[in-house]
Amino acid sequence: MKKIFIFILILSITFFFACKPDQPSAPQLNVTLQELALSKIVMVGNSLTAGYQSSGMMEDFQLNSYPYQLFQQVASLTGATEFEQPLVSEPGIGLPAGDGIILTPLYLDSEGNLTSDTLTVSPLLLLKNALLSRPYDNLGVPGADLNDLLNTYGGVPTNPWFDMILRNPNFGNTTQLKQVAMLQPTMVLLWAGSNDVLGAALDGGDLDQITSQADFQSRMQQILTQLRNDLGAKPIIMANIPYVTDIPYINTVDHIFVGQGNTPVLFDNNLQVISFPGVPGDGYLPLLTVESNVEHITLEGLLAYQQGLGVPDSAYMVDNLGLQSAQASQLQSGMILAGLIPTGLPLGETMTLTSTESSTIKDAVDGFNTTINALATTFQVPVVDANAALTELNENGIDGASGRFVLVAPTNTAFSLDGVHANNAGNAIVANEFIKVINAILQLDTPIPEVNVSTKLGQYVPGMAKATLGKSILNVKKIFSKKEVF
Amino acid sequence: MKVKVFSIFLIFLMVGWAGAGGFELYEFGAASSAMSGATVARAWDASTVFYNPSGIAFLEDGAHFYGGVTLISATNKWTGADPIFSDEQHTSVDNIHHPIGVYFTYQFNESIYAGIGVTNPFGLGLEWEEDFPGRSISYNTDLKSFYVSPVLAYKIMDELSISAGLDIVFGEITLQRYVRLFDSEGSPGFEAAKSTIEGSSNMAYGFTASIQYKTDNLGLGFLYRHSVENKLENADAKFTALDTYARPVAETNLVDQKVNSAITFPNFFSVGVYYKFLENFGAEVDFMWYNWSVFDELILDFEELPSVVIPEEYENSIQFRLGLHYDFALDWQLRAGYIYDQTPQPIQSVSPLLPDNDRHDFSIGLGYTLNKWQFDAGYMLVDFGERSTVENGEGKNHDGFDGTYASIAHLLFISVGFHFE
Numbered sequence: 001m002k003k004i005f006i007f008i009l010i011l012s013i014t015f016f017f018a019c020k021p022d023q024p025s026a027p028q029l030n031v032t033l034q035e036l037a038l039s040k041i042v043m044v045g046n047s048l049t050a051g052y053q054s055s056g057m058m059e060d061f062q063l064n065s066y067p068y069q070l071f072q073q074v075a076s077l078t079g080a081t082e083f084e085q086p087l088v089s090e091p092g093i094g095l096p097a098g099d100g101i102i103l104t105p106l107y108l109d110s111e112g113n114l115t116s117d118t119l120t121v122s123p124l125l126l127l128k129n130a131l132l133s134r135p136y137d138n139l140g141v142p143g144a145d146l147n148d149l150l151n152t153y154g155g156v157p158t159n160p161w162f163d164m165i166l167r168n169p170n171f172g173n174t175t176q177l178k179q180v181a182m183l184q185p186t187m188v189l190l191w192a193g194s195n196d197v198l199g200a201a202l203d204g205g206d207l208d209q210i211t212s213q214a215d216f217q218s219r220m221q222q223i224l225t226q227l228r229n230d231l232g233a234k235p236i237i238m239a240n241i242p243y244v245t246d247i248p249y250i251n252t253v254d255h256i257f258v259g260q261g262n263t264p265v266l267f268d269n270n271l272q273v274i275s276f277p278g279v280p281g282d283g284y285l286p287l288l289t290v291e292s293n294v295e296h297i298t299l300e301g302l303l304a305y306q307q308g309l310g311v312p313d314s315a316y317m318v319d320n321l322g323l324q325s326a327q328a329s330q331l332q333s334g335m336i337l338a339g340l341i342p343t344g345l346p347l348g349e350t351m352t353l354t355s356t357e358s359s360t361i362k363d364a365v366d367g368f369n370t371t372i373n374a375l376a377t378t379f380q381v382p383v384v385d386a387n388a389a390l391t392e393l394n395e396n397g398i399d400g401a402s403g404r405f406v407l408v409a410p411t412n413t414a415f416s417l418d419g420v421h422a423n424n425a426g427n428a429i430v431a432n433e434f435i436k437v438i439n440a441i442l443q444l445d446t447p448i449p450e451v452n453v454s455t456k457l458g459q460y461v462p463g464m465a466k467a468t469l470g471k472s473i474l475n476v477k478k479i480f481s482k483k484e485v486f
Numbered sequence: 487m488k489v490k491v492f493s494i495f496l497i498f499l500m501v502g503w504a505g506a507g508g509f510e511l512y513e514f515g516a517a518s519s520a521m522s523g524a525t526v527a528r529a530w531d532a533s534t535v536f537y538n539p540s541g542i543a544f545l546e547d548g549a550h551f552y553g554g555v556t557l558i559s560a561t562n563k564w565t566g567a568d569p570i571f572s573d574e575q576h577t578s579v580d581n582i583h584h585p586i587g588v589y590f591t592y593q594f595n596e597s598i599y600a601g602i603g604v605t606n607p608f609g610l611g612l613e614w615e616e617d618f619p620g621r622s623i624s625y626n627t628d629l630k631s632f633y634v635s636p637v638l639a640y641k642i643m644d645e646l647s648i649s650a651g652l653d654i655v656f657g658e659i660t661l662q663r664y665v666r667l668f669d670s671e672g673s674p675g676f677e678a679a680k681s682t683i684e685g686s687s688n689m690a691y692g693f694t695a696s697i698q699y700k701t702d703n704l705g706l707g708f709l710y711r712h713s714v715e716n717k718l719e720n721a722d723a724k725f726t727a728l729d730t731y732a733r734p735v736a737e738t739n740l741v742d743q744k745v746n747s748a749i750t751f752p753n754f755f756s757v758g759v760y761y762k763f764l765e766n767f768g769a770e771v772d773f774m775w776y777n778w779s780v781f782d783e784l785i786l787d788f789e790e791l792p793s794v795v796i797p798e799e800y801e802n803s804i805q806f807r808l809g810l811h812y813d814f815a816l817d818w819q820l821r822a823g824y825i826y827d828q829t830p831q832p833i834q835s836v837s838p839l840l841p842d843n844d845r846h847d848f849s850i851g852l853g854y855t856l857n858k859w860q861f862d863a864g865y866m867l868v869d870f871g872e873r874s875t876v877e878n879g880e881g882k883n884h885d886g887f888d889g890t891y892a893s894i895a896h897l898l899f900i901s902v903g904f905h906f907e
Binding site for chain 1: 561562563564565566567568569570571572575577667668669670671672673674675676731732733734735738867870872874875876878879880881888889890891892893894896
């Protein structure tokens with residue numbers, strides 16, 4: 001009896017000791033992988049992503065950046081509440097003006113003039129979110145090109161934004177891409193590369209500023225390789241590069257190129273070409289440029305023109321146009337009456353783009369976009385065709401918004417006052433382009449709603465956000481400093 | 487613009503560094519454990535110093551020694567919730583834990599008895615492989631408590647004894663996990679370091695008060711054990727930065743430092759009835775109540791890093807215990823028992839550190855008496871069943887670490903007793 005008990009006991013204990021729990025079956029969460037992809041979206045790029053407008057950064061702009069507008073649309077589905085940006089308080093941080101002076105972003109003063117003020121406080125005091133203990137969800141850094149995404153973590157003397165946004169050494173001297181990874185996002189939007197060609201256009205066709213196709217290809221490949229290594233299969237969506245010559249900074253006065261030679265002629269302060277009495281033909285007088293075969297005059301050229309550059313004086317007309325001095329003097333008086341300042345000095349080469357320069361720049365953009373499409377296939381990255389959207393904007397408008405500059409289309413322009421960067425409405429259009437692609441790849445039961453662009457029209461006026469302008473603007477009075485337009 | 491304060495996703499520490507459900511251990515003595523610890527109403531050996539010290543007055547006249555060890559082998563399995571942790575299945579590392587229980591009782595006269603016990607009544611060991619996806623919550627925890635419990639009992643009358651005792655308590659802890667930085671809404675953050683916390687608590691004190699009534703066939707017992715506030719002071723928090731983008735941040739901010747914390751072991755009472763149905767067969771039923779709501783949150787006070795508050799939100803819990811003995815031959819005893827152990831842990835606190843559940847424990851054991859010697863051995867199966875942090879498709883874990891846990895523990899008890907007449 002005893003022995004049987006002991007035997008059974010030992011046997012059963014041995015049996016039980018070997019017993020392990022079964023592997024439980026996987027519980028199912030009420031969420032799809034596609035919905036999960038929306039839980040943490042991080043955007044990386046340059047000023048277009050940062051929400052830079054009107055030559056500067058300011059909270060009102062940033063809260064209308066396409067990343068933030070897109071986040072708000074996603075949040076309307078998911079209930080998300082957290083999207084952090086390097087917010088800059090009013091009056092905002094604009095361009096440096098030398099001697100340590102920093103300007104505010106451009107704005108329209110009460111007379112409708114483009115204006116910017118001198119900042120009277122340290123820019124650091126305007127940073128509202130500098131102590132955030134993690135990287136920002138919007139990692140657009142104004143001025144960043146592809147090389148910067150890969151290698152720059154701060155300390156760029158000519159561009160304080162790397163320090164203000166990446167905040168190194170606090171984050172271990174990490175680049176934009178590394179900070180993306182440190183956030184462990186579920187989706188990344190990448191819009192980069194326009195600064196690899198933009199400078200060439202803004203500087204009036206300085207082709208040396210274009211990154212070579214080989215370098216662009218290798219850097220973009222490195223960027224996507226690094227993102228894929230860090231993120232695995234998580235969705236990455238990338239936008240291509242718009243034609244940087246199809247922006248108001250470059251094309252605002254394209255209509256003053258007339259005649260068989262398609263040459264620039266004098267125009268008044270309403271940007272209308274002037275027909276001078278007594279001048280043969282249409283009565284147009286040539287606008288003087290250093291370069292020949294000019295196709296575009298930049299906004300910097302427009303400003304210089306308003307100060308007299310490019311406007312022939314009587315001496316010029318006598319010497320070069322074969323006019324009699326009496327007629328030349330009369331025409332000069334007419335110019336002055338029209339608000340022009342005759343100097344006889346031509347617009348410099350940095351203010352104009354020749355047809356060769358324009359086509360070289362467009363070819364570069366085409367090459368970059370071909371590279372983007374090829375790499376997108378390799379890395380399984382859907383592409384937002386930002387370039388097509390810009391063309392559509394310029395040709396037909398999008399949702400009531402226009403691609404023309406505020407001087408020409410004050411109430412419905414999609415561009416901010418610097419003529420390069422989108423305004424709130426332009427950012428809404430970009431957000432919608434991304435939303436369309438995200439909806440297409442995720443196939444959500446409830447798609448992300450698009451932004452109503454018409455609610456975003458109008459330009460920022462200090463103390464009067466989203467004001468709609470009623471009158472046309474006559475003068476570009478303040479400086480566009482091309483080298484510092486990021 | 488120095489960013490010094492990094493929010494740190496520190497889910498450290500001594501979750502349930504004590505307790506029923508949580509991880510109270512039952513193995514105070516092989517004979518009692520084989521009866522699932524249902525021994526508050528009847529003393530069987532000197533381990534009654536722990537179960538109900540009034541019982542030392544009802545042991546045979548003279549002094550008693552009783553001591554032994556328990557071998558515990560627990561296996562935890564975890565399956566991640568779809569679709570966040572698709573195809574993630576993990577099993578804990580096999581470790582054997584061996585808490586002890588050693589007791590000595592002494593009779594001064596007809597009325598006054600004394601005893602002392604050294605036990606590890608609370609403890610936890612749970613280690614996961616380092617590829618475990620919950621490693622930033624915990625991948626290795628090892629907790630031990632040491633109770634030194636001197637007691638005095640006074641026999642008021644032949645059938646009734648009361649006692650008072652002191653618990654002198656300290657604990658040892660090792661906690662290992664990965665540290666994530668930069669967490670935010672929708673993201674758990676970035677793994678940047680490994681951390682180890684090691685330390686011992688200060689000496690802490692508690693007390694017990696108990697009563698026991700005994701006739702030949704009937705036993706009644708009641709024990710109250712007071713809460714003990716354990717303070718972990720100057721424990722060592724050590725960090726090893728991982729080779730990631732965040733390495734410099736980790737090296738700068740996660741420096742080795744001291745950490746303080748405190749946790750209160752809950753007070754509880756135990757009440758039971760023993761009845762001897764036959765000369766060689768008896769049974770006991772116990773009811774226990776634990777004031778687990780004291781474990782509402784855990785505060786980790788780092789010397790340099792910001793304090794971390796972990797919500798635990800435990801609820802009060804109960805246990806039922808049933809113990810049986812059958813003396814099937816001369817000098818031989820067969821024992822068995824069952825415990826229903828309600829978990830105090832709310833679903834949101836179920837984590838890799840301590841995935842608890844309502845438990846069903848089944849015990850069996852054998853005793854042999856040889857003159858003044860007593861030899862006891864036993865076995866207990868602790869079945870946690872399965873517990874998921876997903877309810878109706880919704881993830882409930884407060885860190886978003888959702889999945890289903892399954893656990894089984896095997897306990898093997900061996901004790902030896904000696905009676906000094």
